[in-house]
Amino acid sequence: MIHYEDLTVGDTVELGPTSASAEEMIAFAKRYDPQPFHLSDEGAADTYFGRLAASGWHTAALTMRLMMTGRDEPLASLGSPGFENLRWRKPVYPDDQLTALVTVASKRLSESxxxxxxxxxxxxxxxxxxVVVMSFVSTSMMARREPG
Structure with missing residues (x-):
């Protein structure tokens, strides 16, 4: 497993690719984000998207999967207190090939x-x-290899 000590500020890894079919996008949207442009080409025709586009939440879920399963070794994650600056920058369409560029921006030991x-x-x-379709900053609680 990849522990806190194994990561260095500036480390970058590209994960993926992954994709979602039209059927997967529609199924996700029906359950979690049933807006017309996520449900059919017809519903998206007269919108900014022009055709069926993935829910941003679906894109986030695909990215999360890459972050958790896209490495040779899994992260020793203990969860996350949250994320910041989530931006959906461009639409994701059926069968787009998505990769996640993940950079260690900062790290610190827990005081408590x-x-x-x-x-x-x-x-x-x-x-x-x-083309960047989504970006955000995620804080992860990572297990230490040798606590304290």
Whole structure:
């Protein structure tokens, strides 16, 4: 497993690719974000999207999966207290090939819990053309290899 001590500020990794089919996007939208432009080409035709587009929350879920399963070794994650600056920058369309560029932005030891450190990751999700479709900063609570 990748622990707090294994990460260095400035480390960058590209994860992926992953994608979602039209059927997967529609199923996600029906359950979690049933806006017309996430449900059909017809519902999206006269909108900014022009055709079926993924829910931003679906894009976030795909990115999260890459972050948790896209490495040779899993992160020794203890969860997250949250994220900041979530931006959906461009639409994601069926079968777009998404990658996540993950950079260690900062890290610090926990003052109250010696078994963990806090790591801030800057994440950019990009499509097959290298266009950033989503970005955010995530704080992760990471297990230490040797607490305290």
């Amino acid at each position: 819990r010696p078994e963990m450190g806090l790591v801030q990751f800057e994440i950019e999700t990009r499509n097959q053309d290298g």
